[in-house]
Amino acid sequence: MSFSANWLQLILLALGGLLLLIALAHTLTAWRFGGRMPLTAITNAIFIAGVVAITFLTWSMLSSVDWAGSFTVDLPVIHLKL
Amino acid sequence: MRREIHFPGRESDEKTILVLHKHWLVFVRSVALFVVLAGVPSAIALVWSRLQTWALLPGTLGHTLIVIGGGLYFLFIWILIYDAWLSYYLDVFIVTDKRIVDIEQSGLFGRTVAEERLYRIQDVASTTQGILPTMFRYGNVYVQTAGKTERFIFESVPNPEKVTRTILGLTDKIADRAEADDDHPKTGNEKH
Numbered sequence: 001m002s003f004s005a006n007w008l009q010l011i012l013l014a015l016g017g018l019l020l021l022i023a024l025a026h027t028l029t030a031w032r033f034g035g036r037m038p039l040t041a042i043t044n045a046i047f048i049a050g051v052v053a054i055t056f057l058t059w060s061m062l063s064s065v066d067w068a069g070s071f072t073v074d075l076p077v078i079h080l081k082l
Numbered sequence: 083m084r085r086e087i088h089f090p091g092r093e094s095d096e097k098t099i100l101v102l103h104k105h106w107l108v109f110v111r112s113v114a115l116f117v118v119l120a121g122v123p124s125a126i127a128l129v130w131s132r133l134q135t136w137a138l139l140p141g142t143l144g145h146t147l148i149v150i151g152g153g154l155y156f157l158f159i160w161i162l163i164y165d166a167w168l169s170y171y172l173d174v175f176i177v178t179d180k181r182i183v184d185i186e187q188s189g190l191f192g193r194t195v196a197e198e199r200l201y202r203i204q205d206v207a208s209t210t211q212g213i214l215p216t217m218f219r220y221g222n223v224y225v226q227t228a229g230k231t232e233r234f235i236f237e238s239v240p241n242p243e244k245v246t247r248t249i250l251g252l253t254d255k256i257a258d259r260a261e262a263d264d265d266h267p268k269t270g271n272e273k274h
Contacts, residue, residue, distance in 0.1 A: 016150075016153075016157070019154060019161065020157075022190075023160075023161055023164075025190050025191075026161065026165065026168060029168060029172075029187075029190050029191070030171070033172050033187065033193065034168075034172060039171075040171075043167060043171070047160070047167075050160045050164075054153060054156050054157045054160060055153070055157070057153070058149060058150060058152070058153025058154075061149045062146060062149055062150065
C-alpha cells in the first residue's frame with residue numbers, strides 16, 4: 001500500500017509552526033515583563049538557540065526523505081478461514 | 083547586580099526593601115522532571131540503535147515519523163523548560179517601605195499584580211514543610227491584611243523567617259510613626 005506524503009507534511013508543518021509560534025510568544029512575554037535586562041536577553045538567546053538547534057537537527061535528519069514521492073507501508077496479510 | 087523591578091504605581095520616594103523570587107530549587111525540580119521526560123526516549127533510542135535488531139532506513143515512513151515526532155517532542159519539552167524558567171523569573175514578591183507587591187505570571191498571557199499598603203497588614207506568618215524546604219531553608223510566607231486581597235502568600239521563598247521579621251519590622255515602624263503623629267499632632271493649621 002502506498003500513499004502520498006503531502007498530508008503528513010501539512011500536519012507536521014502545522015504542528016511545528018504552532019510550536020515555533022508558542023516559542024516566539026514566550027520570548028515576547030519574557031521581554032515584555034522581564035524588562036530589558038542582560039539575564040532576560042541571555043535566557044532568551046539560549047532558548048532561541050535551542051529551538052533553532054532542534055529544528056535544524058530534525059530538518060537535517062530528514063534530508064533523505066523524498067517529499068514529492070510516496071511512502072510504502074507493508075500491511076500484514078490476514079488470512080480468513082471461511 | 084540587582085534587577086530593576088518595575089511594578090504599577092511605584093512612587094518616586096518608595097524604597098525597595100526586598101525582591102523575592104521562588105527558591106532556585108523549585109525551578110531545578112521542575113526542570114529535572116522535563117530532563118527525565120526528554121532523557122527516557124533518548125535512552126530507548128540509544129539502546130535500540132545499539133541492539134540493532136532491526137533498523138529504520140532513512141526515507142521510510144517509520145523513520146520519517148520517528149524523526150519528526152521526536153523533533154516535535156523535544157521542541158515541546160524545550161518550550162516547557164523555558165515556561166518553567168519564565169514562571170520562576172517573572173513571579174516576584176516585592177516589599178517596599180510602603181507596601182507589599184505580589185506579581186504572579188500564570189501562563190503566557192496571564193499576569194496578576196496584587197498589592198497592599200503596609201499599614202493594612204494584620205498578621206505575618208511563615209511555614210517550612212518537608213525535607214527539601216527544611217534543608218535548603220525555603221517556605222511560604224503568609225501575610226494577612228485588612229484589604230481586598232485578604233491573604234498574600236509568598237510561595238517557596240528563601241529564608242521565610244527573615245522575610246517575616248522584615249515585614250513585621252516595617253509594619254512596626256509605620257505603627258510607631260502613626261502613634262507619634264497622634265501624640266504630637268501637627269499644629270501648623272492652628273496658627274493664624
